Amino acid sequence: MTIDLESLEATLAKATPGEWLAYSAMCCPDMGGVRVPGSRVCADSVGRYGHPMTIEDAEAVEAMHRAVPLLIAEVRRLRALIASTPGTT
DSSP, X not given: OOOOHHHXXXXXXXXXXXXXXXXXXXXXXXXXXXXXXXXXOOHHHHHHHOOSEEHHHHHHHHHHHHHHHHHHHHHHHHHHHHHHSTTOO
């Protein structure tokens, strides 16, 4: 399987820049969401539609948002290393 790094980077470029933070819902500590810079949580929509995800899922989204750019750089570094090593291509 080949990872399409350009597609991942394009997806990240479309996302809101800045630090994303997982949050726990005040009323339901096992539920939460991900707050992105400039976003607000509307109490009316949370009450009507419930919390968007579990806190574990929110923490995973936060961690992936931070990790994916580093993973892309590491894959590129390793691909370059393999390409420059005789007998590996």
